[in-house]
Amino acid sequence: MWMKKMNRLFSIFFFITCSCLANAAGDALADIHPELSDASQNYSPGMGEIMAGIQLRHAKLWYAGTGGNWKLAKYELDEILEGLEDVKKYHPDFEGRPLAEMIGPITSEPAEKLAKAIQARQKVLFMKSFDGLSQACNTCHTANGFDFIYIQRPVTQPFTNQRYKKL
Numbered sequence: 424m425w426m427k428k429m430n431r432l433f434s435i436f437f438f439i440t441c442s443c444l445a446n447a448a449g450d451a452l453a454d455i456h457p458e459l460s461d462a463s464q465n466y467s468p469g470m471g472e473i474m475a476g477i478q479l480r481h482a483k484l485w486y487a488g489t490g491g492n493w494k495l496a497k498y499e500l501d502e503i504l505e506g507l508e509d510v511k512k513y514h515p516d517f518e519g520r521p522l523a524e525m526i527g528p529i530t531s532e533p534a535e536k537l538a539k540a541i542q543a544r545q546k547v548l549f550m551k552s553f554d555g556l557s558q559a560c561n562t563c564h565t566a567n568g569f570d571f572i573y574i575q576r577p578v579t580q581p582f583t584n585q586r587y588k589k590l
């Protein structure tokens with residue numbers, strides 16, 4: 424009983440001490456780097472970061488589709504589309520280029536074709552549509568002066584600790 428009480432008291436003391444220390448650390452940081460004090464709320468992913476995420480999903484998408492794991496394929500395509508939404512949100516006018524306006528005209532049609540191939544579970548159509556999407560990636564890169572960023576079919580699995588084949 425007595426021990427229990429002490430434990431509880433200690434927990435409360437510990438909690439208060441930690442919160443105070445954390446607050447103090449936050450205040451100190453705010454004094455030195457005001458721009459960092461609210462970093463979590465101000466965070467916005469850079470264009471390169473978003474694209475690196477899209478690239479990873481693009482590679483996984485290929486192995487999911489060719490492996491017949493259609494649920495995973497749909498999931499990865501959705502992630503790519505979410506990445507493009509992030510471009511619209513965070514970089515609508517990347518370096519003075521109207522990216523937000525370019526996304527729809529360049530990517531909607533190939534993305535829809537790919538979605539249909541996935542839904543129909545048609546491997547050959549999937550492979551063809553996948554190339555169509557990669558072409559769309561390259562169209563945007565070229566249009567923005569990044570023709571040296573050329574997207575193609577992957578030749579090795581990005582992560583071998585995930586299963587791409589149909590379960």
Ligand code: HEC
Binds near residue numbers: 478481503563574
């Ligand atoms: C709306 C235009 C647009 C579309 C669509 C687009 N990209 Fe990009 N991408 C860019 C721009 C702009 C950059 C350069 C970013 C920078 O300078 O940080 C880029 C950069 C990249 C990079 C370079 C990142 C690195 O670190 O090497 C990769 C990889 C990439 N994109 C993959 C893709 C893939 C895969 C797709 C298609 C699924 C795609 N992108 C679709 C505009 C686009």
